Amino acid sequence: MHESTDPEPATRIHDTLMRGQGFDFVDAATMRAWLETTGPLDDWEDFAGSWNRLATDSYLARLGKHRRRRHAVFSLDGVDTPVPAIRRQPHQPHYQTLDYNPLQGDIERWFEPVEDAVATSRSLGTILRHCQRFFGALAPRVARWHTEVHQFRIEARAGTPGLPTPEGRHRDGVDYVLVLLIDRENIASGTTSIHAPDGTEIGHFTLTRAFDAALVDDRRVFHGVTAVEALDPDAAAHRDVLVVTLRADDRADQPR
Known part of the structure; x- marks a missing residue:
């Protein structure tokens, strides 16, 4: 970890x-310093408050598990584009193959869309611009990124831990992933572990403060998060994260 x-x-x-x-x-x-250098965060309070309005993940509920989420898709121009743009795309399903999601792969999952006020917020725009620049610098030949935004709330209830990654240790089937902690209330654990393809753990850390973040090269490593438990079983307990994934529209154009 590096403080700066x-x-x-x-x-x-x-x-x-x-x-x-x-x-x-x-x-x-x-x-936070990176983001504030990239753009404004002056509507952060409203942006973070939108996690209180997430919809139940009905697909996971059918398996007896619980979480809340919203989803949106954006197109991000590559860093070599003269004026790199960020455009929201029409609402569409989230799809992963069974190779990447053995729990819910090979199905189109339609989630409630990210609210318009959130999608056009200055805070989300700043986060997406940062992803565009940081991950784009790692793969400058990519002309356009298919970018998915996921708002997640994992709730822990009395006697029932919350599962941030119910599919277990996995890859997302993309190129790069940002996991940004938005809020964490009355919970223990929720430790992120990183694994080599052979299953060997090569790192672990816990996102504990708003703006703590994980950066992942999804082509090279697997990741997972341990269950969260309520510290006070009689009080509300949740872990709120924003997950942004980037996949090159032309994978053949990416350095490996």
């Missing part, structure tokens, strides 16, 4: 780590 409020050197440090090991943890102070 000077975003440019920090970005170079984390870029080097991502290239070397395929993942990195970014502490809240560093991540």
Whole structure:
């Protein structure tokens, strides 16, 4: 972990780590500094408050498990584009093959869309712009990124832990992943583990403060998160995260 409020050197440090090991943890102070250098976060309170309005994941509910989520798709121009744009795409399903999601693969899952006010918020725009620049610098030949935004709330209830990754240790079937902690209330655990393709654990960390983040090269490593449990079983308990995934529209154009 690296503490820094000077975003440019920090970005170079984390870029080097991502290239070397395929993942990195970014502490809240560093991540917030990066984002504030990229764009405004002045509507963060409203942005974070939207997690209180997420819809139940009906697909997971059929399996006796629980979480809340919303979903949206964006197109991000590559960093070599003269004026890199970010465009929201029409609402569409989230799809993963069984190779990547043995629990719910090979089905089109239609989730409630990210609210328009959230999709056009300054905070989300800043996060997407940062992803465009940071991950784009790792693969500068990519002309366009298919980008999915997932709002997740994992709730822990009395006697029932919440499962941030009910599919277990997995890859998402994309190129890069940002996991950004939005809020964490009355919970224990929720530790992220990173694994080599052979299953060997090569790192672990826990997102505990708003803006703590995980950066993952999904082509190279697997990730998972342990269950969360309520510290006070009589009080509300949740873990809120924003997950942004980037997949090159032309995979053949990506350095490996």
